[in-house]
Amino acid sequence: MDAMVFGATGFIGRSLVAELLGRGQRVAAAVRRDTLTPWLTGQGVGTGGLTVVTADITRPLTGLPPARDVYNTAARFAFGLGVDEARAVNVTGALNVLRWAATLPGLRRLVHLSGYRVSGARPDYAGLGAYEASKAEADLAVRAGARELGVPLTVANPSTVIGPGQYIGLASLAEDLWNGRLPVLPGGPDVFLPIVTVGYLARFLAEIPASPEGEDYWVLDEGTPLLPELVAVLAAHMGVRAPGRTVPASLVRRLPRRITGADPETLSFLSADRYPTASARAFAETAGLTMPPVAGALRAWADDLVATRFGAASPWLRPYGFRDRTWVMGETGRPAHVLLHGLPMNADLWAPLAARLPGPILAPDLPGLGRSAPAAQPLPAPGLSGPASAAGSLDAWLADLMEPVRTRPVLVAHSLACGPALRFALAHPGRVERLVLIAPAFLQAPGPRHTRSALAAPLLRRMSAARLAAVLGLPEGPEVASAAADLRRPGVARRVIAAMREALAEREATRSLLSRVDVPVEIIIGSADPLTADPGHPVTEIAGAGHYPQLTHPAEVARRLGAFPGPAGPA
Known part of the structure; x- marks a missing residue:
């Protein structure tokens, strides 16, 4: 084989395998269980050059196909590990890989992944914790073993690696930021927590075997902003509040974990230290490698973290991400359908229906709801009298969302979103093919979902998924x-209640707009959720459905929408 990759199902290992396969190499991937092949297939990576072998590096390695280059990306990466658990993979496993590589007659290079904070460090299990100490021990042991056995070795010391699928380390801090659990930032204002993208690291690793042996490469982006600024970049992109103060790590260490929420093992990474990157920079220049802009990499990673609920879910629609603090999924330029959700849901409400619709989908979270940050200052809404309102903000937001759209899509709205969708169709009749209103709240009797008490927001925030259902x-x-x-998340439940009350106050004014709209209008309701007024437009009733027919009866709703033509071309 051209290369053998140990730890091939891991976050770094699988990206390295993909990179090597993309270069036409024959790659053997050592795994305990083959989750690699489906991942590669999902990434569109051809697997013709791949051989998957079963191996347990915690035991002596035998019977594996020989390879010219050997990569050890295997590691037990977690905080709170026991010493024996950490050493089994990180130390014993690393030495087993080294000893197996020493038996290969045609070995060109063994590439060992260490860490930017552990290379050359003393393995202090009491002070560092099992993960970091075991990596430090392995670093020293592998270097000594390579000298003794005459193995050509290169050590790569990556910093915090970010990219799709990374949910440990800095990702935990990002999750706390997203959920409003980061009132202060641990560490001082000069903390340097460098990052490197997994794509860049994979390309760097793939180039190493052709370079002179014996080098140490600290692979990190020296342009990474200091931690407070890094967190501010994430916060601004996600539309959440960044902590305004920092707390020294020394103080965090003295406080109980139940108060700080900080894992003691992570605190050693909160340092102002800088690292010897000259050799890595020179190597990258020779190899023609360029790191992506750090701010863009952080924003793209934040999109992936939110889309996957920090590893707890799988996105149902791509592409996805924040656009001006609005969470947007799908095709922003040429959608066939634009789907606007109602309360108290988000764009995921449309997943069962969208899977049955032809053509590209655009599905955002409404401003201030779901994953989106609140919209700008409220403006007067067209057709509504009185002071500035949330409806005005929704209308301005929807106009901005639709600005890049170059087709005339079917505009589909549910419940609360029917109001802004109707006003957009009224103001821009040439921009949409048809308007479909599903369970329009302004045509229905206010129910329990509209008339909650002032205590509803706290109650709503505490609801489990089962209770909400x-x-x-x-x-x-x-x-x-x-x-x-x-x-x-902070503020979302409160904004849901405020949006309900705003919609109630505007029911009559919104209803009056139905007679003025020029585009074809179709209304879809459930039989258990009837209208209280004649809309003057065709109504389809779905038997057995309630207020969310697109979720409970998606096939019936899709059949109704399928009767409509697709986008009519450029608007």
């Missing part, structure tokens, strides 16, 4: 779980 009369599923997760 019961209140809404929905089956428990990923769509409700997604909504419940968002409702627990």
Whole structure:
């Protein structure tokens, strides 16, 4: 084989395998269980040059195909490990890889992944914790063993590696930031927590075997901003508040973990230290490698973290990400359908229906709801009298969302979103092919979902997914779980209640706009959620459905939407 990769199912290992395969190499991937092949297939990576072998590096290695280059990316990466558990993979496993590599007659290079904070460090298990100390011990042991056995060795010391699928380390801090659990930032204002993207690291590793042996490469982006600024970049992109103060790590160490929420093992990474990157920079220049801009890399990673609920879910629609603090999924330029959700849900509400619709989908979270940050200052809404309102903000937001759209899509709105969708169609009749209103709240009697008490926001925020499903009369599923997760974030439940009250106050004014709209209008309701007024437009009733027919009866709703033509071309 051209290369053998140990730890091939790990976050770094699988990206390295993909990179090597993309270069036409024959790669043997050592795994305990083959989750690699489906991952590569999902990434569109051809596997013709791949051989998957079963291996347990905690035991002596035999019977494996020989390879010219050997990479050890295997590691037990977690905080709170026991010493024996950490050493089994990180120390014993690393030495087993080294000894196996020493038996290969045609070995060109053994590439060992260490760490930017552990290379050359003393393995202090009491002070550092099992993970970091075991990596430090392995670093020293592998170097000594390579000298003794005459193995050509290169050590790569990557910093915090970010990219799709990384949910440990800095990702935990990002999750606390997202969920409003980061009132202060641990560490001082000069903390330097460098990052490197997994794609860049994979390319760097792939180039190493052709370079002279014996080098140490600290692979990190020296342009990474100091930690407070790094967190500010993430916060601004996600539309959440960044902590305004820092707390020295020494103080965090003295406080109980139940108060700080900080894992003691992570605190040693909160340092102002800088690292010897000259050799890595020179090597990258020779190899023609360029790191992606750090701010863009952080934002792209934040999108992946939010899309996957920090590893707890799988996105149902791509591409995805924040656009001006609005969470947007799908095709922003040429959608066939634009889907606007109602309360208290988010765009995930549309997943069962979207899977049955032809053509590209655009599905955002409404401003201030779901994963989106609040919109700008409220403006007067067209057709509504009185002071500035949330409706004005929604209208301005929807106009901005639709600005890049170059087709005339079917605009589909549910419940609360029917109001802004109707006003957009009224103001821009040439921009949409048809308007579909599902369970329009302004045509229905206010129910329990509209008339909660002032205590409803705190109650709503504390609801489990099961309880929320019961209140809404929905089956428990990923769509409700997604909504419940968002409702627990600061401010979202309160904004849901405020939006309900605003919509109630504007019911009559919104209803009066129906007679003025020029585009074709179709209304879809559930038989258990009837209208209280004649809309003057065709109404389709779905038997057995309630307020969320697109979730409970997606096939019936899709059949109705399928009767409509697709986008009519450029608007």
